[in-house]
Amino acid sequence: xxxxxxxxxxxxxxxxxxxxxxxxxxxxxxxxxxxxxxxxxxxxxxxxxxxxxxxxxxxxxxxxxxxxxxxxxxxxxxxxxxxxxxxxxxxxxxxxxxxxxxxxxxxxxxxxxxxxxxxxxxxxxxxxxxxxxxxxxxxxxxxxx
Numbered sequence: 299x300x301x302x303x304x305x306x307x308x309x310x311x312x313x314x315x316x317x318x319x320x321x322x323x324x325x326x327x328x329x330x331x332x333x334x335x336x337x338x339x340x341x342x343x344x345x346x347x348x349x350x351x352x353x354x355x356x357x358x359x360x361x362x363x364x365x366x367x368x369x370x371x372x373x374x375x376x377x378x379x380x381x382x383x384x385x386x387x388x389x390x391x392x393x394x395x396x397x398x399x400x401x402x403x404x405x406x407x408x409x410x411x412x413x414x415x416x417x418x419x420x421x422x423x424x425x426x427x428x429x430x431x432x433x434x435x436x437x438x439x440x441x442x443x
Contacts, residue, residue: 302406303413306425310358313396314429331364340366344373398425 322430331340331351340351349370356366357374367374400407407421414424 302403302409303428306406306410307428309397310396310425310429311432311436312432317396340364342368342370342373344369344377 303356328339328349331338332348333339336350337350339348340356341347342349342356347370351364351366353366357371358365359367362368400410410424410428411421414421417424417427419427
């Protein structure tokens with residue numbers, strides 16, 4: 299019989315696998331710049347296209363190697379416009395944010411909260427503990443150190 303905690307671990311493991319897949323895709327990204335007959339072009343990581351590497355197509359960003367932003371002006375304008383119309387995103391560092399939605403699993407949330415109280419943890423810390431415990435168990439089963 300599967301407990302609510304086992305189900306939570308499975309759901310969280312799937313979320314982590316999806317994030318890892320996105321990170322692998324991001325690591326296989328195009329080169330930031332390329333030289334063509336038309337001149338230097340820069341890769342826009344949002345629309346995934348090359349654009350001329352100039353201030354007409356990218357905003358200035360002195361923190362980057364190319365001194366240009368990673369998103370083209372068109373994508374940044376679209377992002378600013380859409381964020382004003384929609385609710386504010388959850389604060390976090392993009393890929394490092396994990397959101398757990400218990401709206402359809404009240405009993406699972408109650409079990410998690412009860413277990414957190416017993417272990418003197420916050421609900422969030424209990425969820426992270428269970429994730430790490432499940433991942434370590436899985437790693438040990440697969441023979442990884």
